[in-house]
Amino acid sequence: MSKRRNDSESTSDSYDNIEPWFEKLAALDPEDPRHTALREEIVHRCLPLAGNIARRFANRGQELEDLTQIARVGLMNAVIRFDVAQGRPFLAFAVPTIMGEVRRHFRDHSWAVRVPRGLKELQQRLGPATDILTHRLGRVPTARELAAELGVELTEVTQALVARNAYASESLDTQHSGGGEEGSMPALRETLGVVEPLYGLLEDAMAVRPLIAALPERERQVLIMRFWENRSQAEIGSRLGCSQMQVSRILATTLEKLRTQAMAEGPAKRAVA
Incomplete structure (x- = not known):
């Protein structure tokens, strides 16, 4: 019997370079018992991804355990529907698919x-x-x-x-989640009217999103792997067939380009507004 790590022992490494597993899956007849076993193995390796996405939606009136189950349904759907022949990375398809499943759960069960x-x-x-x-x-x-x-x-x-x-x-008496002891965090009603410090980050993210979309494929791919998939520069270099130093230069050049473009467009947009 093969050993499998439980969820607590699984790490993001379990679904690194997962595409070759899909190539093996595509080579098997769907009626072959090995097809089902391999598909289950792929899902198992990607369970940490579903758990991470479920936690993003925590503290919205739904139990984390329920959200995790919904996210796993989305993961299963992503594994079934992913076409490795398209040449796209699995994560680029799986993440929005899983998030869509969780959002549909909120949509269908949580209209306030x-x-x-x-x-x-x-x-x-x-x-x-x-x-x-x-x-x-x-x-x-x-x-x-x-x-x-x-x-x-x-x-x-x-x-x-x-x-x-x-x-x-949420109730106005709901306390914000945080690292403090229970009862030490302010209630939601006590924060109403306070300027949210993260609004600035949100505005920056909205401003830079179209700039990222306009980047060349290679530069955009490096940004996604570094800041979305949280991969190291060495891992990125291995995936792209280049050195860590080259990845570092690409990141530095791309971030500087985005900063310059964002600073140039910012005043113009504010003037129009």
């Missing part, structure tokens, strides 16, 4: 305010369309691309995306 039925129905179509376009484009699609895929107006997609915020509401 009244949302028009039409928007709810569009929500049900957004998830699959997002998965399809992510697989096709190798990135998360824009609202305009979603609208074109679904054959609806851009404003409808935008409204449906905004409606995702209508999840379960």
Whole structure:
């Protein structure tokens, strides 16, 4: 009997370079018992990914254990539907697929305010369309691309995306989660009206997103692997067939380019606003 590490022992390394496993899977007949066994092994290796995504949605009125199960369903769907022949990395397809499954769970079970039925129905179509376009484009699609895929107006997609915020509401007496002792954190009502320090980071992220999308494929891939997949420069170099020093230079040059472009566009955008 083969040994498998439990979830607590699994690390992100378990799904590093997972694509060769999919190549082996594609070579097997779906009716072959080895096909099912290999697919289960792939899912097992990627369980930490589902757990990490589930934790991103914690403290929103849903139990973490439930969110983890939903994320694992999304992982299973990603493994079943991933086409390694497309040449895209599995993580680029799996992450939005899993997140879409969790978001659909919130959408279907946690509406905190009244949302028009039409928007709810569009929500049900957004998830699959997002998965399809992510697989096709190798990135998360824009609202305009979603609208074109679904054959609806851009404003409808935008409204449906905004409606995702209508999840379960929290009590004003709910305490913020943090590292402090229980009862030591301020209640939500005590923070209302306070300027959120992370708003600046959010604005920066929104400003730089189109700049990242416009980068050459190699530079964008290095950024994704370094800051999204949290890979080391040595790992990135191994994946791309170059040295760690080359990866370091690419990162430095790309980040400086983004900073310069963001600083150049920032004042112009504020002037227009």
